[in-house]
Amino acid sequence: PFYAESGGQVGDAGIIRCEAGVFEVRDTQKQGDTFLHIGVMQSGSIRSGDSVHAEVDQPRRKAIALNHSATHLLHAALRAVLGDHVTQKGSLVDNQRLRFDFSHNAPLNAEQLEQITRMVNQQVQANSEVLVQLTDMASAKASGAMALFGEKYGDEVRVLVMGKDRFSVELCGGTHVERTGDIGLFRIVAETGIASGVRRIEAITGENALDYLQAQEHTLRDAADALRTEPDKLVDKIAQLQQSYKALEKEHQRLNQKLNASKGADLASGAEEIAGVQLLVQELPDTDAKSLRDTVDQLKQKLGSSVVVLAATGGEKIALVAGVSDDLAGRVKAGELIKALAADVGGKGGGKPQFAQGGGIDHAALPAALEATRERARAALVN
Numbered sequence: 001p002f003y004a005e006s007g008g009q010v011g012d013a014g015i016i017r018c019e020a021g022v023f024e025v026r027d028t029q030k031q032g033d034t035f036l037h038i039g040v041m042q043s044g045s046i047r048s049g050d051s052v053h054a055e056v057d058q059p060r061r062k063a064i065a066l067n068h069s070a071t072h073l074l075h076a077a078l079r080a081v082l083g084d085h086v087t088q089k090g091s092l093v094d095n096q097r098l099r100f101d102f103s104h105n106a107p108l109n110a111e112q113l114e115q116i117t118r119m120v121n122q123q124v125q126a127n128s129e130v131l132v133q134l135t136d137m138a139s140a141k142a143s144g145a146m147a148l149f150g151e152k153y154g155d156e157v158r159v160l161v162m163g164k165d166r167f168s169v170e171l172c173g174g175t176h177v178e179r180t181g182d183i184g185l186f187r188i189v190a191e192t193g194i195a196s197g198v199r200r201i202e203a204i205t206g207e208n209a210l211d212y213l214q215a216q217e218h219t220l221r222d223a224a225d226a227l228r229t230e231p232d233k234l235v236d237k238i239a240q241l242q243q244s245y246k247a248l249e250k251e252h253q254r255l256n257q258k259l260n261a262s263k264g265a266d267l268a269s270g271a272e273e274i275a276g277v278q279l280l281v282q283e284l285p286d287t288d289a290k291s292l293r294d295t296v297d298q299l300k301q302k303l304g305s306s307v308v309v310l311a312a313t314g315g316e317k318i319a320l321v322a323g324v325s326d327d328l329a330g331r332v333k334a335g336e337l338i339k340a341l342a343a344d345v346g347g348k349g350g351g352k353p354q355f356a357q358g359g360g361i362d363h364a365a366l367p368a369a370l371e372a373t374r375e376r377a378r379a380a381l382v383n
Contacts (some may be wrong), residue, residue, distance in 0.1 A: 001054050001056050001201045002014065002027045002028040002054065003028060003055060003061070003142070003174070003175055004029055004035050004036075004081060004332070005027070005030070006028035006174065007030065007091070007148070007172060007173060007174050008028070008071075008091030008092050008093050008374065008377055009064060009068055009094075009175065009326050010064065010092075010093065010094045010188060011027045011028030011029055012025070012028045012056050012061055012096075013025050013026050013027065013028075013039075013056075013057045013060055014054065014055050014056040015042075015054075015055045015057075015272075016017055016037065016046065016052050016054050017026055017052060017053045017055070018044075018046050018050040018051060018053070018056075018082060018134065019051075019066070020044045020045050020046065020047070021040040021041060021042075021043055021044025021045045021048075022041070022043050022044065022045055023037070023041055023042065023101075024039045024040050024041075024042050024315050025037045025038070025039040025041055025207050026038055026039040026040070026191045027039070056072075057325075059093060059177060061095075063095035063096070063205075063206065063208070064094060064095045065176050065177050065362050066075060066177060066182065066183050066184070066205040066206045067094065067098040067175045067205050068093045068098070068118065068172075068176055068205075069095060069097070069130065069162060069176045069180065069182075069204045070098055070124075070183050070186050070203065070219060071093055071100055071177075071184055072160065072162050072168045072170055072172070073097045073120045073162060073180070073186070074100055074116070074186075074201065074203065074346060075088060075099070075100065075102070075146075075168065075170070076085070076163065077116045077119040077120050077123075078100075078102055078104075078116060078201075079119055080119060080361075081112055081115050081119065082104055082108075082114050083338060085104070085136035086102050086104055086182055087102065087103050088101070088102055088148055089101040089103055089123045091199050092199075093174070094182060095201065097189075097202055097204050098202070098203050098204075098205070099200060099201070099202050100200070100202075100203070101134050101194060101198055101199070101200045102198070102200075102201070103198060104195055104197070104198075104199045105197050106157065107199070108201075109192065113188055113191060115187065116188070117187065117188050118312060119240045120186045121186050122168050122182060122184065123162075123163040123168075123179065123180050124162065124180050124183045124184065124185070124186055124312055126164045126180060126181075127179050127181030128163055128164050128179065129178070129179055130160065130161070130162050130176055130177055130178055130179060130180065131160070131161040131162075132158060132159070132160060133158070134156055134157070134158055134159075135156070135157060135159060136155060136156060136157065137153060137155075138156050140159050140171060140309060141376060143159065144166070144169050144170065144289065145157075145159045145169045145170060145171050146169065146170045146171065147170075147171045147318075148170075148171070152262070153171060153276070153361055156361070157171050158171065158172060158173050159171060159298050160172045160176060162176075163180060173197070181204065181377050183205050184205060184207070184209070184210070185206060185209040185210055185213075186203060186204075186205050186209060187190045187203060187204050187212055188201055188204070189202050189203060189212065190202040194334070195225075197371075209256040210348060219326050219371065220234065222283055224237075231335035234319070243336075247338075249265075254257060256291060265282060267282060267295070268299060268302050268303055269298060269304070271303055274377075274381045274382065275381045275382055277305050277306060277328060277381050278303040278304065278305065278306065278307070279306070279307050279374070279377055279378065279381065280299060280303070280306065280308045280309070280310075281309045281310075281370050281371075281373050282299065282305070282306075282309075282310055282311070282372040283310075283366060283367070283370060283378065284313070284314075285312075285314060286310050286312065286314040287310075287312040287313075287319075288312060288314055288315065288319065289315075289319035289321070289359075289376075291311050292312045292319055293320045293321055293357070296310055296321045296323040297323065299323070300323045300325055303325075304325065305325050305327050305328060306323075306324075306325050306328075307322075307323075307324050307332050307334075307337075307381070308323045308324075308371055308375050308380075309321075309322045309337055309370070309374075309377070310322075311341075311366060311370060313363060314367065316358060316361075317347070317359050317360065317361055318345055318347065318359055318360040318361065318362075318363060318366060319357070319359055320338055320342055320345075320347075320349055320358045320360065321355075321356070321357045322334040322335075322337045322338045322351075322355070322356045322357070323354065323355050324353060324354050324355075325354075326354060328381075329353045331380055331383075332377060332380045332381060333353040334352065334353060334354060334355055335350045335351040335352055335353060335356040336357035336358040337356065337376060338350060338357060338358045339356075340361065340372070340376065341358070341360075341370070341373045342358035343370050344360075344362075344368070344372060344373075345360030345361065345362045345363075345365050345366055346361045346362040346364060347359045347360030347361060347362075366369055370375075
């Protein structure tokens with residue numbers, strides 16, 4: 001009684017008993033006309049010629065049947081929504097889910113997925129009888145039955161008619177429900193591309209689908225509780241929080257610019273004059289790279305003719321920025337200063353004559369590296 005893996009449907013599992021032992025069937029395969037029952041001995045032994053009692057795991061087979069019948073409805077719904085170019089490229093049906101590969105050249109959008117899901121569930125709710133017809137291939141094709149490309153069929157074929165108004169008509173030898181309503185519920189959980197022109201849908205049915213929806217509902221409720229609102233108001237609440245965050249971020253930037261301006265004024269007093277040019281080489285703890293760039297620009301504006309080199313050590317890595325006023329571009333190049341400084345602290349950097357940036361990792365080497373940079377700038381200014 002065990003169904004062997006075929007047409008994308010996994011093989012049956014169950015128990016084979018005899019007087020001398022119990023064998024647990026974990027999978028059923030087929031080679032030619034020979035059925036292979038794969039599993040382990042739970043107790044005793046079984047020998048050739050023993051009389052046995054075979055018990056298929058019926059709950060598992062039923063769950064597989066739900067998913068297999070839902071696969072047929074899904075195939076028909078895909079063709080109805082996307083077009084007749086949709087054909088099956090692969091399938092996997094087990095007791096947990098169904099996986100269906102099909103020809104289509106673009107990802108499905110939310111509206112299409114919703115339409116397909118609704119169409120399948122409408123057929124489920126119609127609770128129509130699933131009809132099985134045994135006939136020859138010519139008659140099957142004449143009735144509109146779909147045959148799978150590459151699948152081998154005998155002289156007699158099994159036609160499965162499913163859904164209201166013959167919604168799905170396919171050749172199939174697998175296990176199926178007696179009525180579409182047995183599927184209970186259909187839910188798509190993933191849609192992806194697996195190859196050029198081939199898409200994949202993964203879906204669940206029955207109790208698995210119900211468990212999935214309940215888990216989503218619990219997650220939605222937890223999210224709503226965390227934000228102190230109701231589930232149906234969650235989207236509005238998130239939008240409100242996003243607006244508040246943007247406002248706070250804007251205010252943070254304003255205050256940060258104000259702080260940097262104040263910091264720049266304090267730093268400016270530490271500049272030394274070399275040949276009529278203001279030179280400032282300084283380390284700034286607790287400062288990030290973005291703030292460093294803003295501070296360099298502000299110092300250049302405040303100091304006028306100037307060379308400014310700053311190092312931020314607020315993070316794991318050292319951020320380096322240099323700025324040179326336009327009137328000094330021929331004498332001192334920011335890119336050269338940063339390139340040498342970054343190398344001294346185990347990093348890389350460079351840029352244009354007026355502005356350059358880089359980074360490093362050797363915090364211990366920074367004081368000496370900054371002093372060397374100061375000497376390079378001095379030498380360039382006096383020559």
